Amino acid sequence: MGAICVMPFAGAETLALDAVARRVALLTSRPVHLTEPLRCAESAYDPSRDQYNSRHLLQLLHEARPTSAERIVGIASVDLFIPVLTFVFGEAQLDGSAAVVSSLRLDNRFYGLPADTARLETRLVTEVVHELGHTFGLRHCGASRCVMNRSTYVEEIDLKDESFCVQCASKVQPTDPARGL
């Protein structure tokens, strides 16, 4: 069964990544390994936007993926964009092997609100599972509580669960559940 590698970018190590990795393992029914931070993200920086191009980060992650891992998800704490949009919470290769999520816009402090570490962790887990869902080939789901429901606004993330709906789960579940975590 394919393991998932969680790789922070420099600056994201301060997040509660152990806890995030444990929750992601439970939600995807796969072993999850947390690795050392990746320090070469500067090539993705676009000074004209003061943001990081998530496409470039996906390429870096794809190249950094350990052979033991089937998928890799990068955790960043900087602002991400794709060329045509003002920002993205994260991005993934559809039916691919790499995904990236940023904590920046998931943090209440970004919006001038008091810090809420529990909510930040839950939002981060939700977005990581969502982007990983894309790497399993899942599209956005119409079930309002499903983690694969589209969120374009931070508080929409709070309206859904961090788990897959029954239909989406059936496409993500490993074929041999007995081997578990």
Added chain:
Amino acid sequence: MVELHGRILVVDDEQSVRESLREWFTKDDHEVETAADAQEALAKLQNRPGEWDVALVDIKMPGMDGMELQRHIRAQDPNVLVIMITAYAAVDTAVSALKAGAYDYVTKPFDPDLLSQLIRAALVERRAQREARGVVKRSHEDPGPEIIGRSHAMQEVYELIQTVAPTDSTVVIRGESGTGKELVARAIHARSKRRYFPLIPVNCGALAESILESELFGHERGAFTGAHYRRKGKLEMAHGGTLFLDEIGNIARKTQMDLLRVLETKQFTRLGGSEVVTVDFRVVCATNRNLERALQEGDFLEELYYRINVFTITLPALRERRGDIPLLVDHFVGKYAAVMSKPVEGVTPEALDRLMRHPWPGNVRELENAVERAMVVGEPPLLRVRDFSLRLNGGAAHVGDSLEDVELEHIRRVLHEQDWDITRSAQLLGINRVTLYNKIKKYGLRRA
């Protein structure tokens, strides 16, 4: 929210824009094609005439520009909705495009929330066009969440949902905690004309007054220290859709007054702002509080009560519809068997008997939690009594007060005492065997 899937053509000479939008729309399960210039776009439109919903067209392109392309598209297929893509400096040109018949325009780079809303609105319009022409029928759409239960009380609830859903009336859903009020709100939304837009739930009881105000109304940039960005409130998020105000009976009086004003005018200002925001949503409320008593005690604003109390749906407690417990158990076992990939097929007759006797003060939510827990600890193929962590002590459990509850308990006891001899049990109960069989079926009774 019911998902709409369309066929979208992206026309832009920048490869990064085409690729980004192709991936963005593909993840929404739209069918997407891209074109680098006007000629390629027209060729693609011509290849599948009448099949396109939306064309996103960059205004500034080498060769034939977006304005000219729009005219050609409209001549070729007047039903395609054209959204112009413009750089910030070219907004005047975009406005000209609107006058020439474009559906709307977006300025690069797009806000993902705005892009999402714009595409949804365009596809709703295309859907309406097709419905008007009889090309599509609503019956093929997702009917919303499945509500489980065949009891008389639930049949009445279904009828009320069907009656009120297509109207735009405000609905109050009453019922104890855990009876499924949000599920009913979602069912109403899914059957309403607002189904393509979101249902936004607000748990009024869980939030302090100051936070609820910000949750509902949002805030402007600079509203307070650290507010670097404008933040939408739930009222704005619900635009076009349904606002579900859960535990409305628990809102503080000041927020009740603010809410009343919004419900009357559908207008408000964000915290720290002066711009008037106009919204359009339907209101569905839920409460487990006796609103009439709250009104008498002065805890609930009379005007707000009359504003929301248009149509009421009251949900029965689970103990008032025990006959639905076997169905609900089967449903939850099936659900968690799929989620956990565990081939559990159901529960043993002994376990079902215990579940039927439990008072379920937490209603369906408590039952679902009990089944989920049992699915974790239990082994296939059947969940046993010991897999459920309920304090179940048979006859000591509280029996509901309704006639149905008393009848169910009485029939169960007689059947048990007569070792399920149907003829003897029917004689003792003073009914014929067919009636007894019907009642066994109705209440889902099974021999332990």
